[in-house]
Structures are given as structure tokens and as C-alpha cells.
Amino acid sequence: xxxxxxxxxxxxxxxxxxxxxxxxxxxxxxxxxxxxxxxxxxxxxxxxxxxxxxxxxxxxxxxxxxxxxxxxxxxxxxxxxxxxxxxxxxxxxxxxxxxxxxxxxx
Numbered sequence: 129x130x131x132x133x134x135x136x137x138x139x140x141x142x143x144x145x146x147x148x149x150x151x152x153x154x155x156x157x158x159x160x161x162x163x164x165x166x167x168x169x170x171x172x173x174x175x176x177x178x179x180x181x182x183x184x185x186x187x188x189x190x191x192x193x194x195x196x197x198x199x200x201x202x203x204x205x206x207x208x209x210x211x212x213x214x215x216x217x218x219x220x221x222x223x224x225x226x227x228x229x230x231x232x233x234x
Contacts, residue, residue, distance in 0.1 A: 131172055132172070132173060132212055132213070132214070132215075132217075132218055133157075133169065133172040133173070135215070135218055136175070136212065136218045136221060136222070137157070139218065139219075139222050140159065140222060140225060143161075143222075143225065143226065143229070145161045145162045145229070146159060146160070146161050146225070146229070147159070147160045147161075148160075151165075151168045151169075152165070153165075153168070156168065156169050156170070156171075157169045159175075159225070161229050161232055162232075164232055164233075166178045166228055166229070166232060167225065167228070170197045170209070173211055173212055173213060174197075174209055174210065174211050174212075175209070175210045175212070175221060176197065176198070176207055176208070176209050176210075177207065177208055177209075177210055177221075177224060177225065177228055178206050178207050178228060179206065179207070179208050179224060179227065179228045179231070180206045180228075180231045181204050181205065181206055182231075183227050183228070183231060184206075184208050187224070187227070189208050189210075191203070191205075191208065191209060192209050192211055195209055197209065210224065
């Protein structure tokens with residue numbers, strides 16, 4: 129069975145304009161939409177997504193406890209760490225990625 133990260137990447141590649149590439153900043157894998165970086169993986173079960181403060185609040189998302197990578201991230205940050213451990217979470221992240229893309233400048 130494919131890893132959840134591989135499954136997430138497979139689904140994200142079906143979104144027009146989304147590409148995964150080596151991360152120029154974080155190492156590992158980053159996501160781009162029309163050459164704009166908007167997310168990167170911290171590991172195989174965590175995506176750091178630039179979603180905007182407005183969308184994060186509207187979706188009721190909160191910064192995860194025990195963050196290793198961004199323990200001191202400001203509450204008003206446009207970025208949110210998203211952990212995924214099952215297929216439902218992968219689908220939810222796909223929906224959030226679509227929201228994040230909608231917030232990017234065209």
C-alpha cells in the first residue's frame with residue numbers, strides 16, 4: 129500500500145497547476161502552483177500550508193500541539209501545519225490546498 133504522502137501527492141497532482149518539487153528552503157518536498165511555492169512537507173505525515181489567516185480561522189484550524197518545526201509560530205500566521213494519519217485527512221488536506229490556491233495571486 130502506498131504511503132499517505134504518496135497518496136496525497138497523487139491526488140494533488142490532479143489539481144491543475146499544482147506541482148511537487150524539491151523544497152528550496154525546507155528540504156524534502158514543496159508544492160507549487162504556477163511556480164508559486166505554497167506548501168512543504170516536514171515529513172511523510174505533515175504538510176505546512178500557506179492558507180491565510182482568514183481561511184485558517186474560517187475553517188476552525190489550530191496550530192498542532194507539540195510542533196517540532198514551528199513551535200513558536202504566531203497565532204496570526206498565514207501558515208498552518210496539517211498532520212495526516214488516514215485517508216479522510218488526506219482528502220481534507222486536498223480540499224484545504226484548493227482553498228489555499230484560491231487565495232494565491234493569479
